[in-house]
Each structure stands twice: as C-alpha cells, then as structure tokens.
Amino acid sequence: MSWSKFVVPSVLALGIAGAACGQISKPDASQAKEVLPKNERPGVWQPTNGGEQIPLWPASTPLAKPDSGDRPEGLGNGTGLVGGRKWHWASYVTRPTMTVYRPKGRNNGAAMLVLPGGGFEVLALDLEGTEICDWVVQQGMTCAVLKYRVPQVWPRENGKQVRPRVLLGLEDAQRAMGLLRQQAASYGIEPHKIGVIGFSAGAYLAANMSNTEERTYPLTDAADHQSPRPDFAIVAYTARMLDDSKGKNSLELKPWVTISPKAPPTLILHAMNDPMDKVRQPLAYALALSDAGVPVDLRIYSKGGHAFGMRPTSDPISREWPGQVKQWLHNLGML
Secondary structure, eight states, X not given: OOGGGOOIIIIITTTTHHHHHTTTOOSSHHHHTOOOOOOOEEOOOOXXXXXXXXXXXXXXXXXXXXXXXXXXXXXXXXXXXXXXXXXXXXXXXXXXXXXXXXXXXXXXXXXXXXXXXXXXXXXXXXXXXXXXXXXXXXXXXXXXXXXXXXXXXXXXXXXEEOOOSSOHHHHHHHHXXXXXXXXXXXXXXXXXXXXXXXXXXXXXXXXXXXXXXOOSSOOOSGGGGSOXXXXXXXXXSOOSOBOGGGOTTXXXXXXXXXXXXXXOOXXXXXXXXXXXXXXXXXXXXXXXXXXXXXXXXXXXXXXXXXXXXXXXXXXXXXXXXXXXXHXXXXXXXXO
C-alpha cells in the first residue's frame, strides 16, 4: 500500500489515535479546549524505571510487518491532556516487546498483561500501560506491558469496516501470554493466575484473547504450546464489537466476534457518555458472555468519556475503578 495512507501519527493521530487513546477525556472545564502539538519524532520507546523489556519473538522469526513497513519506530504525545498531563504514544512498531515489572514487596503469584489502546494506530504506553503497571505491582502482582505491532488499518468492504483476517496485535498478545506462562517460575508467578487488562483497541484484543485459543502464526517454541487464554479479563471502554447496522437499540455483535463458554471471568468498565465507543458496545459483549455461561461483572458510570486511563479527574469513574478492580480480583481469589 502507498505511504500516503500511513502517515498516521503525523496526520491522523489527531482524529484517530487521540480519540482512541485519551484526548477527549476531560479532567476539568479549563483543560477541555486546550490543544497541544503532537511533537511526533523518530525514536524507540523505553520503559520506566524497574521495567525489564524483552523481545516477544526470537530475532530469527519472520514477522508480518505493520502497514508502515520498515519505517523506524516513532514517539509522540497526545494532542490533549488527561488528568492535567500529557499522554505519550509509540508507533511504527515492527518488533514487539513485553516489559515486565515485578512487585517490590509481597508477591501474591498473580500477574496481569496490559494492552494499551490507540485505535490500532499508536500505543498509549504511559496512560494505558506503565501507569497501570504502577498500580498493579502495588497490589503484589507482576505486570507486563505489551508493545504490539501497529499501525494496522482495518479494511472496508461494501462501505463497512471489517476485521483484518490476521490481527497482528492479537498474535503478539497471545505470544506474550504464552511467554508469561512458560517462564512463570522465573517471574515468581502462578501459570493459572495470569490475566489481561485492555483499553479501547487493547480491550478488543483482550476480548479476542478470552474467546479463542487459535493462533494465526506458526508455533515457534515451547511458549507457543502454552494456552494463550487469560485466567481473568478486564475490558475498559471496548470498541469494534457492536453491530450498529441493526438499529439503535440492537445489542447484536459484529459477525467477526466469537464467544466461547471457556472465556474467563470478565470485568467490564465503561462510561455512559463515551463519545467514541457507545455503551451498547460493552452491553452487547456482556450479554453474549452471560448467555454463554461466562461470569461477567459490569461497572458503568454516567460520566468519564473515553480513555481516562488511571489518572484521577473530576469524573468518579477515573478515581473509583481501581478499587472496583481490586475488590473483583479479591473475589476471584487472585489477590
């Protein structure tokens, strides 16, 4: 495909990645109208203190490239504030990584894989990545942030968006889960206490992980013989699941969404006033899981917008959802 379509962080991030990753979250009225320059530049994302970044795949493994081809990795910041601060992205990711953070004190043996959002264009690696791990390790859990391959454009058929046949981010997420299980002893985690949390596009990936064990890539090593299905899933402001062509009040799922009775217990977080991904998205998913016999918990707040991450704002959901997750994990026996 021609490069004119893939200047995403340079041109389209304002409309796609910004909306999907957090610029429309409004911490207060004084910040709602402030627009910041993207400051996009070449550069390779580096983890915060305490993170051990490891390649997902052996260097010799051929990987399908994102739509940006071999373009060097890029860095940038969102065009709006969340919780009074900038958020930052990485894009043009061709060789994905997993960055592991270990609890500094008590280790309860549980782990969480974090899948940042970004519309499959960029990755909000602080707002929906390392900042989540800061909280996770405080709970005595091991945390891993996934830097998966982006950008990947979803094609259109007959004027409608459709899911790519091979979803690169899903391959990377399944590989990461396999690595965590295969190396569980070295990380001090129990292989059957590993869950996932995803935000926006990452939430879509978390739902996919929950409902399938099939891989679309050749098995590479022992890690790929581990189950890629998480033991619990947290889905925050999910997208791309509702079939909105069926009418305003329809709760049918897109034809590419599969539901498995083997999906793990799932907690769904959403705001009623999310302007990007309407509340019927998670409602449709929750009902489908419940119909399949999967335990589902919903935490829906009236306000919060989209992509608030874990930064406290004036909206209660941004301050209260971590406590809701902690109680839910305790109820599951993960904490």
